[in-house]
Amino acid sequence: MRYIEEFRDGKLAAKLEQDLVREAARLARAITLMEVCGTHTMSIYRHGLRSMFPENVKMVSGPGCPVCVTPVGYVDMAIELARTPGVIITTFGDMMRVPGTSSALQKERGAGKDVRVVYTALDALTVAANNKNNEVVFLGVGFETTAPSIASTIIMAKKLGITNFSVLCAHKVMPEPMEALTSGQLKLDGYMCPAHVSAIIGEEGYRPIAGKYGVPCVITGFEPLDILRGVIMLVRQVADGRAEVENEYNRVVLPEGNRKAQAILADVFVKSSAVWRGLGPIPDSGLAIAPKYEAYDAAKKFGIVEPPSRENPACVCGEILKGLKGPQDCPLFGKACVPENPIGACMVSSEGTCAAHYRYGAGALAHA
Amino acid sequence: MCVAVPMKVIEVDDVNCVAEIDGVRKTICVMTLDDVKPGDYVMAHAGFAIAKVDPATADETLRLMREIVESEERDR
Ligand code: SF4
Ligand code: SF4
Numbered sequence: 258m259r260y261i262e263e264f265r266d267g268k269l270a271a272k273l274e275q276d277l278v279r280e281a282a283r284l285a286r287a288i289t290l291m292e293v294c295g296t297h298t299m300s301i302y303r304h305g306l307r308s309m310f311p312e313n314v315k316m317v318s319g320p321g322c323p324v325c326v327t328p329v330g331y332v333d334m335a336i337e338l339a340r341t342p343g344v345i346i347t348t349f350g351d352m353m354r355v356p357g358t359s360s361a362l363q364k365e366r367g368a369g370k371d372v373r374v375v376y377t378a379l380d381a382l383t384v385a386a387n388n389k390n391n392e393v394v395f396l397g398v399g400f401e402t403t404a405p406s407i408a409s410t411i412i413m414a415k416k417l418g419i420t421n422f423s424v425l426c427a428h429k430v431m432p433e434p435m436e437a438l439t440s441g442q443l444k445l446d447g448y449m450c451p452a453h454v455s456a457i458i459g460e461e462g463y464r465p466i467a468g469k470y471g472v473p474c475v476i477t478g479f480e481p482l483d484i485l486r487g488v489i490m491l492v493r494q495v496a497d498g499r500a501e502v503e504n505e506y507n508r509v510v511l512p513e514g515n516r517k518a519q520a521i522l523a524d525v526f527v528k529s530s531a532v533w534r535g536l537g538p539i540p541d542s543g544l545a546i547a548p549k550y551e552a553y554d555a556a557k558k559f560g561i562v563e564p565p566s567r568e569n570p571a572c573v574c575g576e577i578l579k580g581l582k583g584p585q586d587c588p589l590f591g592k593a594c595v596p597e598n599p600i601g602a603c604m605v606s607s608e609g610t611c612a613a614h615y616r617y618g619a620g621a622l623a624h625a
Numbered sequence: 626m627c628v629a630v631p632m633k634v635i636e637v638d639d640v641n642c643v644a645e646i647d648g649v650r651k652t653i654c655v656m657t658l659d660d661v662k663p664g665d666y667v668m669a670h671a672g673f674a675i676a677k678v679d680p681a682t683a684d685e686t687l688r689l690m691r692e693i694v695e696s697e698e699r700d701r
Binding site: 378 | 656657659670679
C-alpha cells in the first residue's frame with residue numbers, strides 16, 4: 258500500500274527531525290521516554306531513528322513483546338503438554354525457541370513431539386477438526402492485539418462443537434504494566450503507546466496513566482514518520498507541562514478502539530493476575546478464560562499448574578524490560594547469549610531489545 | 626509478534642474476507658470487526674482484521690506534514 262512508502266519519506270523525516278530538535282530545545286531538563294511495544298523498538302533500530310533523537314531526549318524500551326514477557330513457567334507447562342501422549346501443540350512461530358527451564362518447544366519437536374506452527378489461531382482449530390483422536394492445544398500468548406483472535410477462535414470452536422481443542426492461556430493486557438512501571442524506579446516522562454494494542458483498546462486505557470500519574474501518552478504508528486511525530490508530540494507535552502492521551506495514529510486507531518473486539522474479549526476472558534517475565538506478578542494484567550468457556554481452558558482440562566522454574570541469574574532481561582538497563586549491561590550479551598542460542602527472552606523474539614541491539618548494533622543506541 | 630499489515634478488501638462473507646496486498650490475496654477473518662465492505666482497507670493481524678484503515682486520514686496526515694515542511698521552508 259502506498260502509505261507505507263510515504264510514511265517512510267526521507268525528506269519529510271529530515272524536516273521532522275528539525276522540528277524535534279526545536280521542541281527539545283524548549284525542555285528544561287533531559288527526559289526519558291519509553292516505547293512499550295517491541296515493534297516500535299524494532300522500527301527505531303531498523304530505521305536508525307535513535308541517532309535522530311536529540312541528546313536530551315532518551316528513549317528506553319519497555320516490556321512490549323508478549324514473547325519477551327512470557328515466564329519460563331509457562332513454557333515449561335507447554336513442554337509438559339507437548340510430552341503428553343496424544344496432544345498436538347499448535348503455536349505462533351515466535352514461541353518455538355523461547356527457553357523453558359530445561360528445554361524449548363523446538364527441541365521437543367526435534368525429539369519427535371507433535372508441535373506445529375500455525376499462522377492464525379483458526380488454523381489450530383482446523384488441525385483439531387482434522388485430528389479428532391488427538392487433543393489440540395493452542396498456546397495463547399499475546400496482548401490485546403492478538404487476544405481477540407484467540408477469543409474468536411474459542412467462540413468458533415464452541416459454535417462448531419469441536420471439543421478436542423483448548424487454549425493454554427497467558428494473554429496479557431498493556432495498560433496495567435505501564436501503570437506499574439510508572440510508579441516504579443524509573444522516572445518516566447512519557448509513553449509511546451503501542452499502535453495495534455491501541456487499535457483494540459482505544460484511548461481510554463491510558464487515561465489513568467496520563468491523569469493519575471501525570472505521564473503523557475501518545476498512541477503512535479510504526480512507520481518512521483509516525484515515530485518521529487510521536488516523539489515530537491511527547492516532547493511538546495512535556496515542554497508545555499501537559500499530560501494527556503494523544504493519538505498520532507488516527508488513521509487506524511479510533512478514540513473508542515474496536516468495540517466489537519472489546520465485546521468478544523469481555524465475553525471469553527476475565528481479568529486475572531499475571532506473571533510478567535522480569536516484572537513479576539501484576540494484578541489484573543492478564544486474561545483468563547471465563548468459566549463459561551472453561552471446557553477450552555487447557556490448564557483446567559489437563560490439570561496442569563505452573564511448575565517452579567528459574568531464569569538464568571546472569572540474564573538482566575527483567576531490568577531491561579523495566580527500562581533500567583540495556584543489553585550492553587548484560588555479561589552474557591553477544592557471548593553466551595546470541596539469537597541462535599538465546600538465554601533470555603529479550604534475545605528470542607526478533608522484537609526483543611537484545612535481539613534488535615544484536616542485529617542493528619550499538620551505533621543505533623548512541624543515546625541510550 | 627503483533628505486526629499487522631494494511632490490506633485491501635476484495636470480497637466479504639459472514640466470517641471471512643478476501644484481502645489483497647501487493648497482489649497477494651489472503652483469507653482474513655472479520656469476526657473481530659463490524660461492517661467490513663469491499664474496497665475498505667483493514668489492518669490484518671495473524672489472520673484477523675483488527676481495525677479499519679482510513680485512507681482519507683492517512684492522506685490528510687501526509688498533507689499536513691508536507692504543509693509544515695513547506696511553511697518552515699518559507700520561514701527560513
Ligand atoms: S505489536 Fe504486539 S507483539 Fe509486537 S511488539 Fe508490540 S505489543 Fe509486542
Ligand atoms: S543478552 Fe540474553 S541473557 Fe542478557 S539480558 Fe539479553 S536476553 Fe537476557
